Amino acid sequence: MRKxxxxxxxxxxxxxxSERIAGILSEKxxxxxxxxxxxxxxxxxxxxxxxxxxxxxxSEVGRLRGLKKDNPNLVIGVGGCIAQQKGEEIIKRxxxxxxxxxxxxxxxxxxxxxxxxxxxxxxxxxxxQEINTILYPTLRNQGIKALVTIMYGCxxxxxxxxxxxxxxxxxxxxxxxxxxxxxGLADMGYKEITLLGQNVxxxxxxxGMDFSDLLHYLHPVNGxxxxxxxxxxxxxxxxxxxxxxxxxxKVCNHIHLPLQSGSDRILQKMNRGYTYxxxxxxxxxxxxxxPEISITTDIIVGFPSxxxxxxxxTMDASxxxxxxxxxxFKYSKRPNTAADRFDGHLSxxxxxxxxxxxxxxxxxxxTRKNREHIGKTVEVLVEGKSKSDNGRLTxxxxxxxxxxxxGHEKFIWRFxxxxxxxxNLSNLEGxxxx
Ligand code: 5AD
Ligand code: SF4
Numbered sequence: 001m002r003k004x005x006x007x008x009x010x011x012x013x014x015x016x017x018s019e020r021i022a023g024i025l026s027e028k029x030x031x032x033x034x035x036x037x038x039x040x041x042x043x044x045x046x047x048x049x050x051x052x053x054x055x056x057x058x059s060e061v062g063r064l065r066g067l068k069k070d071n072p073n074l075v076i077g078v079g080g081c082i083a084q085q086k087g088e089e090i091i092k093r094x095x096x097x098x099x100x101x102x103x104x105x106x107x108x109x110x111x112x113x114x115x116x117x118x119x120x121x122x123x124x125x126x127x128x129q130e131i132n133t134i135l136y137p138t139l140r141n142q143g144i145k146a147l148v149t150i151m152y153g154c155x156x157x158x159x160x161x162x163x164x165x166x167x168x169x170x171x172x173x174x175x176x177x178x179x180x181x182x183x184g185l186a187d188m189g190y191k192e193i194t195l196l197g198q199n200v201x202x203x204x205x206x207x208g209m210d211f212s213d214l215l216h217y218l219h220p221v222n223g224x225x226x227x228x229x230x231x232x233x234x235x236x237x238x239x240x241x242x243x244x245x246x247x248x249x250k251v252c253n254h255i256h257l258p259l260q261s262g263s264d265r266i267l268q269k270m271n272r273g274y275t276y277x278x279x280x281x282x283x284x285x286x287x288x289x290x291p292e293i294s295i296t297t298d299i300i301v302g303f304p305s306x307x308x309x310x311x312x313x314t315m316d317a318s319x320x321x322x323x324x325x326x327x328x329f330k331y332s333k334r335p336n337t338a339a340d341r342f343d344g345h346l347s348x349x350x351x352x353x354x355x356x357x358x359x360x361x362x363x364x365x366x367t368r369k370n371r372e373h374i375g376k377t378v379e380v381l382v383e384g385k386s387k388s389d390n391g392r393l394t395x396x397x398x399x400x401x402x403x404x405x406x407g408h409e410k411f412i413w414r415f416x417x418x419x420x421x422x423x424n425l426s427n428l429e430g431x432x433x434x
Contacts, residue, residue, distance in 0.1 A: 010047025186223030262317030302351030
């Protein structure tokens, strides 16, 4: 039996690509295994968004090489963003790797594996090709939540970001293929879908259908109860989208809207296409329509030339907007990006200091907002048993908060009302209400 183990780093897009890799290879007779030692094919699906992710990958390959001593037939494949960017260089630098495939050539893996022979030990295939019409078989984890790609790539070229170089130009998937996939998921019992794209708000198919239209088009699918989407670019959030969110009850009361910086000077250097006040107006508009909405964001601290004042503007923005959660990152130099060539790179220490200040500020806000739920009853879609406490169940609210509570296994994959009794930084606790 050929067994495959897949290790995934990075974003939901990568997670979903791994489900596709699993789907393609299981059609070729491979079986998935959690136990890396019994695998004869290991796939590393890599992330290059920040330098740290890249380091983790190279040290993991070093560790895995050792497995080849006991199992000389073991094949190691590398995909994802590092593979797309570095291609051939991976074979040279990361000894032990046999095949390399890009973010747009997942469907080529079986061909690459067939081509591997004693004579031809290393193969690379990292073309930039059109992929929007390819229908991939997908092997998802059993459950009720599914990721659905609606578009590939990104055209925004934010000056710090490597994604346009690793995932290529923007391409929207035909609406019919997306609908068919969502209907298939509903038939299999999935209840929640997350529509994925680097910038879902610029979805455009055949110049006739935009993202709001797509939400209307998918909304009627019976069985799907919750629709989420990520990521939204603030410059492309339209009134039409806000109206659609209000009209469509399955669209969840949560939006992830990356701010990146509160300083207009830095935003301009980042090539984000909005000022803080333009961003804030959109937040106000969204909150006016949906007072209970949860708003989360990404920020980058220590962007080249960021002064104390610029950083203070980001902190002020966090205080003013009071996000439900903030994902804060230290700026990381990425090859080929415009910001890599900017002057004024900050020291590691200063970036770390700013990161811990930003995180401390947000921890207080998130904890307070979570604790405001105490005494209230929330609807939870139950995902399974809690990992930290097997006696408890875990699920999420429409606003994407994790809720842990005691309850019978029969509630798994169902909606239940939970009365919140306690809350901390990362989750809510409660009991099923009568
Ligand atoms: N350094 C730090 N953070 C980055 N991000 C993207 N590129 C970089 C970088 N070079 C962050 C952004 C983005 C999130 C997915 O990762 O905040 O929204
Ligand atoms: Fe990167 Fe900007 Fe595209 Fe997001 S919108 S993937 S941050 S270039």
